[in-house]
Structure formats: structure tokens, C-alpha cells
Amino acid sequence: MSVDMQYYRHCVQSLVQVGSDLYHRGWSPATSSNYSLRVDANHCAITVSGKHKGALTADDIMLVDLDGRPCMDKKPSAETALHVWLYRRYPQVGAVLHTHSQTATILTRLKGGDRLRLQGYELQKAFAGVATHEGELALPVFENSQDIAALASEVDAWLAEHDNPWAYLIRGHGIYAWGETLDDCMRHLEALEYLLACELEVLRIKGVNA
Numbered sequence: 001m002s003v004d005m006q007y008y009r010h011c012v013q014s015l016v017q018v019g020s021d022l023y024h025r026g027w028s029p030a031t032s033s034n035y036s037l038r039v040d041a042n043h044c045a046i047t048v049s050g051k052h053k054g055a056l057t058a059d060d061i062m063l064v065d066l067d068g069r070p071c072m073d074k075k076p077s078a079e080t081a082l083h084v085w086l087y088r089r090y091p092q093v094g095a096v097l098h099t100h101s102q103t104a105t106i107l108t109r110l111k112g113g114d115r116l117r118l119q120g121y122e123l124q125k126a127f128a129g130v131a132t133h134e135g136e137l138a139l140p141v142f143e144n145s146q147d148i149a150a151l152a153s154e155v156d157a158w159l160a161e162h163d164n165p166w167a168y169l170i171r172g173h174g175i176y177a178w179g180e181t182l183d184d185c186m187r188h189l190e191a192l193e194y195l196l197a198c199e200l201e202v203l204r205i206k207g208v209n210a
């Protein structure tokens with residue numbers, strides 16, 4: 001089946017806009033981060049490698065298949081595997097945003113452990129399927145790695161054993177968030193950034209060892 005290029009171009013424009021938005025929030029400094037949108041059952045649009053996310057143009061986005069193979073003569077993001085594995089695992093997922101905020105970077109370095117546990121925050125309800133602040137939102141934290149294929153399979157093995165968390169963290173690195181639509185994904189990312197900022201502020205007040 002051929003790709004609907006008109007829809008692809010719509011995705012490209014959305015990703016250009018989201019790059020500007022996330023850069024100006026301070027969540028995608030330098031040339032870090034990468035963003036993608038599902039185009040169809042077998043393809044996604046994703047940012048190319050190494051571009052400044054505050055100044056993306058349509059040329060900085062490309063089509064890849066869900067095995068991460070380029071469908072255009074461009075170089076996809078180094079972390080493409082982390083995106084396409086999410087689309088393969090969750091057929092309903094339409095958007096993946098990966099950011100490198102200072103808050104996520106510092107908090108995952110300060111706090112050890114393989115889960116970030118959030119409890120008692122009203123905004124936990126921003127995550128799809130969460131109806132109350134009373135439960136615990138326990139997001140996985142993976143150790144950073146330059147071996148993206150190994151990291152992607154580690155993440156996927158974790159996801160296979162748990163309910164969809166809609167986001168995970170990589171220590172000293174950043175956040176992966178996803179959603180059925182770009183708006184859903186942005187809501188998850190924005191809520192998580194807010195919750196992480198709250199947690200970091202609590203540590204600042206109470207001290208890391210309190």
C-alpha cells in the first residue's frame with residue numbers, strides 16, 4: 001500500500017510546529033530531542049538527525065517504516081528505534097515526543113531506582129486511563145545507553161510485562177512520551193514535566209536524603 005503523501009505533509013507541518021513549541025519551553029536544547037507522528041500502519045514521520053529543534057523546516061522531517069528504515073534519502077534520528085518500537089507495540093499510538101528537559105535530567109540523576117513514583121498529585125489524571133490522584137503513577141526509569149538497539153529492546157521487554165505507562169524516563173537524558181494523538185501526547189508530556197518539577201522542588205525543600 002502506498003503512503004498518503006498529503007497526510008505525510010500534514011504530519012510534517014505538525015512536527016515543525018511542535019519542535020518550535022518544545023524548544024521554546026526549554027525542553028529540547030541544542031540539537032537534542034526527536035519527535036514523530038504515525039502516518040499509517042507501517043510508517044511514521046520523524047525528525048532527521050542532528051537538527052536544531054527550534055528552527056525545523058519541512059526538509060528536517062522524513063518518512064521511515066516501522067522497522068526504522070528510511071523511505072527517503074535522509075538520515076533519521078539516532079533514536080529512531082525507540083520511536084518505531086512504540087508504534088509497533090501499540091497500534092493505537094499516533095505520536096511520540098522525546099525531550100531532554102533540565103528537570104527530567106536532574107531528577108533522574110538525583111533519584112536512583114528503576115521507577116519514578118508519583119502519588120497524590122491531581123495532575124496524574126492527565127494520563128490516559130488515570131481517574132484519580134489516589135493511585136500511584138510509577139513510570140519506568142532506564143539507564144542511559146548509546147546502544148539504542150539494546151535500549152529499545154530493554155524498553156519493549158518492560159512494556160510487554162506492564163500496562164501502558166504513556167511515558168518513561170532515561171537517566172540523565174530525558175523523557176519519552178506517547179499518545180493516541182499529538183494532543184494526547186503533548187498532554188502527557190506537559191503533565192509529566194509539571195509533576196517532575198514538583199518532585200524536584202520537594203527535594204530542594206526537604207533535601208535529597210530526607
Ligand SMILES: [Zn+2]
Nearest residue numbers: 033079098174
Ligand atoms: Zn535523546
